Amino acid sequence: MTPYQTWISFYTIVRKDVLRMFRIWAQTFLPSIITSALYFLVFGAFLGSKIGDVQGVSYVMFVVPGLVMLAVVTNAYANTSSVMFASKFFGRNIDEILVSPTPAWVLVGGYVTGGVIRGVLVGVLVLLVSLFFTHLTVNSLFVVVAFLVLTSIVFALAGLVNGVYAKSIDGINIIPTFVLTPLVYLGGVFYSAEALPGFWGTLTKFDPVFYIINGFRYGFLGTSDVPLLVSFGVLAAFALLFFAIAWYLIRTGLGLRQ
Amino acid sequence: MCRAEISSHSLARMERGRRPSSALWRGFGIDIDRAAERARTTIGLVPQEVNMNPFEKPLDILVNQAGYYGMPRSIAVPRAEQILKDLGLYEKRDKPSSQLSGGMKRRLMIARGIIHEPKLLILDEPTAGVDVELRRSMWDYLQGLTKKDVTILLTTHYLEEAEQLCKHVAIINKGEIVAKGTMEEVLAKHEGTARDGGYRGGRLEEVFLKLTQNPT
Numbered sequence: 253m254t255p256y257q258t259w260i261s262f263y264t265i266v267r268k269d270v271l272r273m274f275r276i277w278a279q280t281f282l283p284s285i286i287t288s289a290l291y292f293l294v295f296g297a298f299l300g301s302k303i304g305d306v307q308g309v310s311y312v313m314f315v316v317p318g319l320v321m322l323a324v325v326t327n328a329y330a331n332t333s334s335v336m337f338a339s340k341f342f343g344r345n346i347d348e349i350l351v352s353p354t355p356a357w358v359l360v361g362g363y364v365t366g367g368v369i370r371g372v373l374v375g376v377l378v379l380l381v382s383l384f385f386t387h388l389t390v391n392s393l394f395v396v397v398a399f400l401v402l403t404s405i406v407f408a409l410a411g412l413v414n415g416v417y418a419k420s421i422d423g424i425n426i427i428p429t430f431v432l433t434p435l436v437y438l439g440g441v442f443y444s445a446e447a448l449p450g451f452w453g454t455l456t457k458f459d460p461v462f463y464i465i466n467g468f469r470y471g472f473l474g475t476s477d478v479p480l481l482v483s484f485g486v487l488a489a490f491a492l493l494f495f496a497i498a499w500y501l502i503r504t505g506l507g508l509r510q
Numbered sequence: 511m512c513r514a515e516i517s518s519h520s521l522a523r524m525e526r527g528r529r530p531s532s533a534l535w536r537g538f539g540i541d542i543d544r545a546a547e548r549a550r551t552t553i554g555l556v557p558q559e560v561n562m563n564p565f566e567k568p569l570d571i572l573v574n575q576a577g578y579y580g581m582p583r584s585i586a587v588p589r590a591e592q593i594l595k596d597l598g599l600y601e602k603r604d605k606p607s608s609q610l611s612g613g614m615k616r617r618l619m620i621a622r623g624i625i626h627e628p629k630l631l632i633l634d635e636p637t638a639g640v641d642v643e644l645r646r647s648m649w650d651y652l653q654g655l656t657k658k659d660v661t662i663l664l665t666t667h668y669l670e671e672a673e674q675l676c677k678h679v680a681i682i683n684k685g686e687i688v689a690k691g692t693m694e695e696v697l698a699k700h701e702g703t704a705r706d707g708g709y710r711g712g713r714l715e716e717v718f719l720k721l722t723q724n725p726t
Binding site (some may be wrong): 253256257258261268339343345347348350351352353356476 | 550551564571575577578581582622
């Protein structure tokens with residue numbers, strides 16, 4: 253394919269996905285808005301007043317970055333895993349791309365771009381919702397945007413890998429429920445790792461999401477449990493890991509050609 | 511009309527996007543091992559099983575498929591509309607594909623297979639379970655394509671239609687080609703000694719039975 257034809261194919265994949273996510277907005281955008289509004293209400297307005305300040309800011313402001321990341325992670329992941337799984341399992345319409353001259357890396361790039369668009373859009377929507385509950389302070393817009401986009405890329409890639417390997421619908425639900433959600437909740441969404449006693453504090457430091465949330469939080473508050481560069485390093489390492497897995501999938505034809 | 515020098519196994523491989531044997535592409539002057547991408551642009555594939563997104567609309571299915579071949583929407587939309595008109599699907603262009611009848615889904619898969627104007631169209635049992643009227647209109651349409659220099663390769667269990675439509679034929683029995691050549695050559699194997707009584711098919715059917723049935 254010429255570069256122009258490759259671009260058309262990439263654009264076709266992304267356009268189709270974006271139209272789909274807007275058509276079913278009640279399944280793609282609305283759930284995160286509602287759940288985060290509930291979190292802000294419970295933890296910010298009701299519990300927050302009892303808890304007081306954390307790291308020098310109100311408790312609701314402290315949980316905002318973590319709850320935004322929770323939405324970004326789950327949405328970027330759900331988008332690629334569900335789209336990939338549905339197109340190979342239900343309609344088998346993944347064949348439409350597989351019989352075409354579209355290279356595998358364009359397929360991966362297109363699906364991941366769709367996941368990133370959803371992740372970033374939902375992240376921005378949850379931030380907008382948070383404005384009803386707190387004043388947002390932004391320390392570094394660059395750090396905020398960089399973490400939004402990089403985190404979306406990492407989890408969109410991870411979701412794609414999950415979607416490719418899943419053999420049944422359970423296969424794309426097990427990992428978000430039993431791996432992703434615990435990682436995010438124990439990654440310091442609701443508390444500073446300093447507040448945890450020895451063992452749990454140490455355990456938290458093995459959670460990659462902890463570094464992502466702290467880096468993102470630094471973008472708002474200018475404070476963090478770990479240095480910003482460490483957070484960036486962990487995120488970059490995960491991006492590289494999943495790029496490597498995706499590259500392996502591409503080399504092997506995604507394992508989708510039966 | 512049809513050239514059948516390919517095993518059903520190769521056909522099944524291609525439906526899942528894998529490479530068939532390189533021999534097939536020599537006729538088109540393409541070395542498939544070196545230019546797999548270019549080879550893909552020259553073939554259109556219509557599988558036996560329906561493989562479409564049930565929520566997607568016919569017009570979108572065609573325009574997106576064209577997109578995967580690198581065709582911009584400005585060219586793909588009018589072309590898709592014309593093909594939908596030719597195949598009698600234009601009225602259904604904005605209905606989810608799951609709402610189409612079985613025959614319409616088959617025609618839509620043919621439309622999808624030709625949206626990028628392939629030189630070789632491969633049809634895996636296109637008329638299985640299709641009613642008489644639709645089958646005839648489908649053949650008229652496909653014969654029209656052959657006049658535009660599209661080579662059509664198809665598998666079918668309806669040997670009478672193969673006998674009437676195809677220039678070349680190969681008979682596959684248990685994965686092995688047991689006879690191949692032009693239709694005249696294969697029909698020449700017919701000795702005119704069909705069984706008496708009961709149902710009688712065309713000459714090709716008699717040849718087929720003779721070649722595939724174990725002597726009892």
